[in-house]
Amino acid sequence: MSLKRVVLVLLFACSILGATAQEKYQWKEATSGGYTYKYVTNDPMKARFYTLKNGLTVILSVNKKEPRIQTLIGTRAGSNNDPKDHTGLAHYLEHLLFKGTEKYGSLDWAKEKPLINEISDLYDKYNKTTDPAARKAVYHAIDSVSGIAAKYAIANEYDKMMAGMGAQGTNAHTWVEETIYEEDIPSNAIDKYLAVQAERFRDPVFRLFHTELEAVYEEKNRGLDNDGRKVYETMLAALFPTHNYGQQSTIGTVEHLKNPNLKVIRDFYNTYYVPNNMAIVMAGDFDPDYVIKTIDQQFGYMKAKPVKEYKPAPEAPITSPVVKEVYGPDAESIEIAFRTPGALDTKSTLIQGVISAILQNGKAGLLDLNINKQQKVLNAGVSNLTLKDYSVFGLSGKAKQGQTLDEVKSLLLSQLDILKKGDFDESLVKAIVNNYKLSEIQSLESNNDRATSLMDAFIKSRAKNWTSDVAFVDEMGNVTKKQIVDFANKYFGNNYVIVYKRKGEDKNIQKVEKPAITPVEVNREAQSPFLVKIAEMPATPVKPQWLDYQKDIQKSSIGNADVLYVQNKDNGLFRLYYRFDVGNWNDKKLALAAQYLQFLGTDKYSAEQISKEFYNIACNFNVSATNENTTISITGLQENFDKAVSLFEHIIANCQPNEAALAALKGRIQKARADSKLNKGAILKGLNSYAMYGPKNPFNYSLSQAELEAITATELVNILHSLTNYKHTIIYWGPKSLDEATADIKKLHTLPASFTPAPPAVVFTKTNQDKNQVLFTNYDMVQTEVNWLRNNDAYDPAKTGLISLFNSYFGGGMGSLVFQTIRESKALAYSTYAVYYSPDKKGERYSTLAYVGSQADKMNDAIEAMNGLMNDLPRSDKLLATAKEGMKQDIETERITNDGIIFSYLAAKKLGLDYDIRKQVYESIDGMTFDNVKQFHNQYLANKPYTYCILASEAKINQDDLKKYGEVKKLSLEEIFGY
Template sequence: MKQNAFLKLTTAIMGCMLLVAFLGISDSHAQKYSAQQITQGQTAVPVSTFTLDNGLTVILSPDHTRPQIMGGVVVKAGNKNDPADQTGIAHYLEHMLFKGTKQMGSVDYQKEEPFLNEIYALYESLGKEKDPEARKEIQKKINENSLKAGEFAILNEMDNLLRSIGSSGINAFTSDEITFYFNQFPPNQFEKWAELYSHRFMEPVFRAFQSELEVVFEEKNMYNDNFITGLLESFMSHMYKKHPYGQQTTLGSIDHIRNPSLNKMYEFYHTYYVANNMALILVGDFNINEIKPIIEQKFGQWKSSPVPAFPKYEEADFNGRELVKVKMSPIKVGLIGFRTVPNNHSDEAALDVCNRILSNNGQTGLFDKLVADNKIMMAMMMPVINNDYGHSILLYIPKIIGQSHSKAENLVMAQLEELKKGNFDNELLEAVKNDIYIEYITNLEDYSNRAVLFAQAFTQNRTMEDYLMYHEKIKRISREEVIRVANKYYGPNYLVFQSSMGFPKKEKLEKPGYEPVKPSSGQKSTFAKHFEQMPGKISAPSYVNFEKDIISSDLGNLTNLYVVENPVNDVFSLSLRFAAPKNQFKTLDIAANIMNFASTEDKSLDQIKKEFLILGCNYSFTYDNSYFTVEMQGIGKNFNKALDLMLSLLKNPQIEQSKMKMITDQVKGERKLENADPSSVGGALFEYVRKGNKSSYLDRLSLKEIKKLKAENLLAEVKNAMTGQLEIHLVASKPQI
């Protein structure tokens, strides 16, 4: 016999709180891998920054919560630094810096070099040649020399050496102003990792270019198939009519991709890949005093050189409301662009708060309310801040049926005017500051994410102190400052970019049809032989002790509790997972979605969401075909209040039938986007191959069936799901536990 859902849940959570209060959490694991706690108003993230004699910046952040290190090298250069006649060079170079050096990636560089030089020269000729037949002849010669050079190449040797020391997540990315190379590795392999990473950026060799060119071709075709890429590139070209932010893209133009210059790539490397324009980032389980001498020895070899100043591109302000109309999307999409501030501007923090009043993670903003009230399908403010310029994109999507661009634009602009007039309450102001704080400290929580954030801070010319104390600036932002920046930057001059339904013709990059290169196998470079002979430290493994490090308890009534201490910061996360197999709960995916818009008998949806955000908390309801999950995250000291608020919502949730129309419109929009997205179509085909007629795409409700659903039936489905087997997962700092 099934137990009352709310009674079951309340009993389980009370048991959870009592059990944790009495048992506490063992410190056996935390003593070995402990981290200082981040508390509001004070950041305890340890960071040490110093500069080597050659100008290389070193940023170290010890984190002993796990036996891993995230290491990377960042360069203050990206696609904005590409030559105007060779866009995409920064990204191409990122790929080539995985191909080795004169000592790594080749069995005999002296014999390989003549063929590589001939390939470089042939690509220069290819870029100048316009005659199709002559180009084919040059490409044939490129292929012939690539095959000969391939006899000496050891492809992926660098990746394999990194994996040999336990590395994972080997990757890199290029953006407007940053290129970052990184991976995770065990602490006892630090010296070998430093040996390889310091070597990879000295005397690199751009080998295997033929095969990498085909990879970039595929990358360009993939992004061209995504309508969002074309939409944003077109928008940016109108947002920045002179600056590379709008006139160049990371992958480069199709013409430049077809005609790469390896000579200009080397010029780019020698210009920007110098020690004084780079930084070494390390976050993880290490002792600074132990690794510092190794860093100085290995990375101190890099050369430094003056870096040319980036030219200034003067962008004229928009003249009133500048309108651009295109047909580039499967549904109507609007982008409204405002010029704002660059990185490190004194108004940056105030604009951050200003934007969160419009849309935030707790969905309490002025734009969020338009969506919740089903007045528009989507509306949100997306700030983009770079070193030279900044802008905000007001993204809106009109309702699928019956709403024009002009009506949707009027709705969002009216809310923007409300902000500029100061028509928002102080509770919302303080709530969004909590929203920023939670996002800030949870971003720093993960060691890999922290390394990326520190790399970005370096390229933005921020000190680590400024970056880590950003939340303190947020706390001091006043209501008057928010109103001031809203009026200053969201004024009468802006770009309106309206896309209606249309599918523009896309140019495909055809592969040249080269004969594949057959690299040498089973051989090792001189560097690899040296690398393998380097001694590695032996370290004792550290295992999670499931008896001491995790509190687990059977609370009865098919309920199990799992509690772990958060040793990093004062954020809690609570997950309630109810077993709910899809074959028994046909409409639970829709029901879970609509629970995100539930109110109670005495509180509206807006009141509930605002109360959560004031507590520095957010929540969500999801369903993954196996579990119905209630998730909460927030500031630890407010855990009990947030839990009481969630219990009041779960006790007797209310759903207005009007919300069903909103859900139906959302699903309709999502499915139109699915049909226009090749990756989504590919995913559906892959699932059909695996599951046949049992594919979730075939088994899900149709739009007609969704339209017929009643709110009360969906609430009954949720309550029924909450009577099943329950897992409670709680992560919190010890004072909150």
């Protein structure tokens, strides 16, 4: 359950409707199955809006693409609503709503209840106690009573129920105006899902609180190590000196995290988790008449209450730039943010959406053409964060080599000056509309996109204005240049906040200290009568569907190139790929050449004109070089297929050297490399690759500084010109028939008489872990991140089912042994997992990979806990049964569609398979036992040597502790990155 910091550029936003839109998009009312609902005419999602008698909003959108349903249950309560003296409360509560009720999550509620009440009273006392010694004594009592109470608790029973019914993506997030609970369920699990959710919100029990609180501490500490989050929170605080958007962080202050109060959390729940403040959104494969009736039956117990809406005083205008600085180890950057009207100002929301696309759309925006395409900075971007009361319109950038952040600032603001003067082509708006239409078609394929858009409308109190959301793309075309210029001049002056992210020590970090916690029982084998009841509820079986690569993919050829084809019968989109049997391991320069192409023109077009041409026809192209393949993709509207493909073919054949562009690209690459050395995620990835392959590994296989400097523009252009001479497969997914598609491609795509042999590829061999070793790298951070790595046997398809079961049981999710033990029982980490990682190529070896991210002072305890699980596998027949049932449900409801069918075939082929291995896995599930899992664990994990990859601050851990785990080798950044 993570905080969700999302920057939304709304696809479905609000607008002032013109006469045409009013005629096309109208609210209508209908009755079906005994329930009345409202809908908007010509809504592509065909959403039904219900309001039950108790005020609960239910929004349903049917999509029969696959037998699954994305569900969201949301309440209009987030950090805005936190009490001033208990910030972070809404987020705490989100975590606690996974802990169960008196019916589930408990072995004996009658015995557990008085202990839960005692814990609540103790936290109340702890909250009001100021003397350090007295607080320590109270906390000791909390820990003691919590340990007794935990003997009656069943940890993760919610997760077990959801996994057992085949749910995926079990999660939740809290943000400023919302808390939303997320599940992706099989279409045959509706009754089970609604029964569990109705009980979940009936009267939640806040059990296992002190260990969950420690998980939140860990989440806070992870945030302290995240420079991007610190910039975001600093920016909001400066933009909103009064509003809770800026004054109350979602995760809360360190002081408030140290002083929780369960009674205040209960009051918050009773105040905001009421039906007239909540919505259930479902998008997917279901009968809406049945679903609304069942929701009404299950949630009818909820009673409406008046909800006091958060209505702050208006923010005073910003009259001059507000300058802030944030320090941390990551690379420097700059963020400029303006406070603009929020979601309820529908006209402004529409105009901001257009302005955002004028400034940046990936191809033809002002920042795209004037800054990124000309490589004037390392990179620059636009963000448009639409909240209910205000929006935040932002510009961001990173400096290239030898450039100051103030120079980046001037370049960013200069694009706003162009906007304010109206020095842009008004016809760009038409292209923006066409590209939004393309995005709209693509989003309709996703249940998650549907559900998210509908829930967002509810949270921002715009569900009644869904007509505006549906009409958004149409209404974009009615926005005039005058409206854009007027808006820009009104809102984009010297009234901004600017945050400089500087490299350096953050002296303001206040770490949440480790409390004394005694591990608690998790009662893995226990299950409540409620869980048994849910498991026994009848569910119509869903028959799995296997791919038959011989039937589901049509094959042809054009010249000496194979063609793989699947028809798109749903819409007017196409995706065309040229997949080459040559990659970075054949030629390190390929990735650079692919990157260079976007800055090149031809004898007919400049690089800027090429971007505009593709944007105008709502199409895209991309060239991507991976280790063993290079892929050209051309995508968009089928009506513009010929234009897009012929334009790309012209570019790849006729691109011309540009020395200035190459010099700028080299400089940006050098700066990006330097920045990567400051990024802890990149460093840890490099450490893992070093552990897996040794000093020469795929992560650091890149051009040396000398090689980079020596490359010429002509050399890279020659690589691009000759790319289509290498052996490649042509892949088409689109509405045309195979004959029509191949005829069109043959007409447009030039093939050589014979393919040029690819240069021999470099081979990387996984190392053997013969003894324990520690690879350590120093990084200025609050937490410590530890990976365990061990390479194992070569790929064997017969093991696929057992490996999948082992991962699910052992360490692959919130219901797994690793998560239950390290986080739920011992409160040692916020994030932890362990998986037996499968290779993607025949002959390659499996690897064991485990991870714990914890406070530095918990490192030894965390390593000990993980090692205990790696060496001794606890038995839980109930957990194993849940894992098996979840596997079956996942496979039964998985549908591989569209061009995914072709890429599934290619992945299988790479593994030496010519069949859909899911069938073999599915048929093996029932026959697998704990003994099989235990034998696998003993053979490949238990008591084996591992390489420990540890990223931490030398100042926060004892170096001698590292020696307990193996011979220590301290790696420099140069050794990790290869430059």
